Amino acid sequence: MPKPSRTPPPAGAAPLPSREGTRAALLDAATAVFVEQGYDLARVRDIAERAGANVAAINYHFGGKEALYLEVLRHQAGERIERYPFADAAQLAGAEQALRAAVTALLSRFLAEDQRAFVAKLLMRELLSPTPALRTLVADVIAPQFRQLSAIVARLLGPKADTETVTRCTLSIVSQCMFYLFARPLVEQLAPHSYDSGGPALLATHIAQFSLAALQARRRDLEAGDA
Template sequence: MCNASNETTAKRLLEAAGEIFAEYGYRAATVRQICEKAGANVAAVNYHFGDKEGLYMAVLRFVPDAHTEKYPLHGGLNPDATAEQKLRAYVQSLLGRIFDEGRPGWHTKIIAREMNEPTRSLDTLLEEFARPLHQELASIVRDLLGSRATDEGVRLCTLSVISQCVYYHHARSVIRRLYPEQRFGPEDIARLADHIARFSLGALKEFAQQKEAAS
């Protein structure tokens, strides 16, 4: 019973902290604000997370952890899947994470705030989550570009694929105004994932052919 109560308190603190940190930022947010929102004693933060910084890091880890299992980057493919299949699965997974209707609004907001107003936690966040995400895609891109691919080419193409996915989310308020017909429901996201994958595959194949022709 005690363990269940502790887990409930920790979860309430995580949810409350996520909203407060996303709204005010790490530096301006206070432990008292968080505890009042969570209905918890101030001492509970020290008990469960050590201190304010520990709570903040737990919140940052909570966001990607909540979606990794639901949207695995390999999309449930077999290990012997083709690079083309892996790219499609990756794009579908990334868009699924970004546009997940079940995720609270503060999830995206707190990550964006951390990138714009970095704390000491950013390096940990990048190493634990962002770098593996980029490395996974870079491996797929390198396979598609072929043996003559350069590190620069792999890097630029990797960033281009990710940027396509992220832009649709970050600029969706602008996109809706410029293109009112563009929707972002589940079926729309599925079509968008297919478009980005096909568009990227076309570009990657063209780059690979150019390298072969120049050799």
């Protein structure tokens, strides 16, 4: 029983990847589709089409949709592990400057329109519908960054601050930054120009200022023995 003759590639489709490129094209396409749609709504046919490949290639190269998703997370995590957002920030002379730079870096990563935001966007979806991959993603990618920010916060709070206080203050900073990513539709409705040109810079300045003031006051309390 001969197979039907294969169709030539359509004129307007994505260029066919070279043989060794199909897997990479699928990985890229899947990343984009998972970021846009989340795992549940992402369709293997969309991914294949976007990659210029056949839907059976997903099973061939990755074993299936779920394994492809895990590979996307692993791949994005690997891309990020090599670069910590605050590496240069930690070198700054003053702890205040370090915090400003860290907040700016964190917020700009969250609000980036390109692949810099992929991990964060995938994280948002994972948080709402966790898969087993979340634990690894947090441990390998998020926690190291969190620890770096905590170190800056600890410097600002001084030697009297216990670990819990440092952690809670760090979470207060992270939450302000992350909020503008996950709650974007809400913010756009409550404060419609927040994401306009120049908006994110203003937000970063505000978050840094708000948080620095809080940390300085907490430090004073701790040193006055009021805590």
